[in-house]
Amino acid sequence: MATQLPRLLPLLLFLPFFHIAASTSPSGLHPVVLLPDTTCSQLEARLTDAYVPPSPQCAAHHKDHDGRWFRLWKNTTELDDPAVAPCVADQLRLVFDHVAGDYRNVPGVETRVLDFGSTRGFLADEPANRNRCMGRLVEALEELGYRDGENLFGAPYDFRQSPVALGQPCRAFSRYRQRLRALVEHASRANGDRPVVLVSHSEGGYFALEFLNRSPLPWRRRHIKHFVMASTGAGGFVRFMEVVASCVSDVSPLARVRRSVPSKFTPLPSPKVFDRDTPLVVTRDKNYTAHDMPAFLAAAGLPEFEVTLYETRELPMAMNFRAPVVPTTCINGIGVPTAEKLVYWDGNFGEAPEIVYGDGDGLVNSASILALDTVIGDDPMQQYYKSIKIAGMYHAGVISDGVALERLISEILRESFVQDSKKVDYRRVAQL
Ligand SMILES: *[C@@H]1O[C@H](CO)[C@@H](O)[C@H](O)[C@H]1NC(C)=O
Ligand SMILES: *[C@@H]1O[C@H](CO)[C@@H](O)[C@H](O)[C@H]1NC(C)=O
Numbered sequence: 001m002a003t004q005l006p007r008l009l010p011l012l013l014f015l016p017f018f019h020i021a022a023s024t025s026p027s028g029l030h031p032v033v034l035l036p037d038t039t040c041s042q043l044e045a046r047l048t049d050a051y052v053p054p055s056p057q058c059a060a061h062h063k064d065h066d067g068r069w070f071r072l073w074k075n076t077t078e079l080d081d082p083a084v085a086p087c088v089a090d091q092l093r094l095v096f097d098h099v100a101g102d103y104r105n106v107p108g109v110e111t112r113v114l115d116f117g118s119t120r121g122f123l124a125d126e127p128a129n130r131n132r133c134m135g136r137l138v139e140a141l142e143e144l145g146y147r148d149g150e151n152l153f154g155a156p157y158d159f160r161q162s163p164v165a166l167g168q169p170c171r172a173f174s175r176y177r178q179r180l181r182a183l184v185e186h187a188s189r190a191n192g193d194r195p196v197v198l199v200s201h202s203e204g205g206y207f208a209l210e211f212l213n214r215s216p217l218p219w220r221r222r223h224i225k226h227f228v229m230a231s232t233g234a235g236g237f238v239r240f241m242e243v244v245a246s247c248v249s250d251v252s253p254l255a256r257v258r259r260s261v262p263s264k265f266t267p268l269p270s271p272k273v274f275d276r277d278t279p280l281v282v283t284r285d286k287n288y289t290a291h292d293m294p295a296f297l298a299a300a301g302l303p304e305f306e307v308t309l310y311e312t313r314e315l316p317m318a319m320n321f322r323a324p325v326v327p328t329t330c331i332n333g334i335g336v337p338t339a340e341k342l343v344y345w346d347g348n349f350g351e352a353p354e355i356v357y358g359d360g361d362g363l364v365n366s367a368s369i370l371a372l373d374t375v376i377g378d379d380p381m382q383q384y385y386k387s388i389k390i391a392g393m394y395h396a397g398v399i400s401d402g403v404a405l406e407r408l409i410s411e412i413l414r415e416s417f418v419q420d421s422k423k424v425d426y427r428r429v430a431q432l
Pocket of ligand 2: 279282283284285286287
């Protein structure tokens, strides 16, 4: 299958030739807007007098900032310093404002994403995050003639927040939707009114999909040429239950941050995809399926009001995962051992569980990936849907591995959307 496609990567190796070819016709490209994975977006912060540092030591540290914007996420130097990390974590955490019914920063902390509109603010400048945070994808696009700020744009988001159910207050997501809408319109206008290709990876998919679903249909049809969603399943993934369980007992500064933010709920396995008969967490006394999530969260130690927040803000959102009704291609890895069941035999959720593996991309379960075909593909409103499943490809490999990247880029460049088969390329690996 892959051999029938334009062989882009060999071209990339012959960069000088290709550069010339690309730069003579840059106008032929559709503008691309990228939404990266969680924690790939960076955040800046500014402190006001209302901020109360958690310790005298932190107070001394914060004096340096003197009312200026500074890099809150991610400053590895500070996070690696045990004296400073708790100070940073205190500013990174969110609190739930019961009056407003919404999550917000700690009083006295203002935040904004770094470089909205550009891909330069992604954390890909850290070698360890280059592949995961679209570094190689951006490079490959630039080698094809894409230019940051001209026809290539980044839509970083505050990864601590999450899209929530309609009717629930969420200032962060409302504001993000407005900015992304303006960015898409600008990208299109600046490129001869060509509609935009929206490309997301992992957590970015939730933001992109909900952004689309809340935009008026005529707007979507006018402005979005193609939505390419990489490595996002229709129903979250099992391993995330461990993330939530561990941040309750873990007392490290960053675990405190994770615990405080609503995005800790976003990719929890959803009852839309995982059935009532499949235990995802097993203990001696009780098993938990995706339908028992509130009971699991309570057993893991989350206070009752937070469990309620999951039920009112996040669960309806997960159940509402639906077709964006613009041409959509989902591209996922499959055939990589993936946690399918977590065994906490003694019911101690603070300990590492024993893991039973099944199929998926190493993080997202195949059940969640396959459900895209029904949830999006079978929606009668969805006119063009294609699912590409790459055997043996892991979660971040979909946007960084040579073969997968070639496939991804050929989809980004796709000109026409004639529906042949909606579900291609699924080659199940016989034995894991
Ligand atoms: C990270 O923190 C260190 C120490 O506080 C500071 O010197 C440096 O400028 C910060 N880096 C960024 C990118 O703000
Ligand atoms: C939990 O599920 C396992 C199978 O995964 C089953 O063998 C066991 O009996 C179940 N335990 C309870 C308490 O229901």
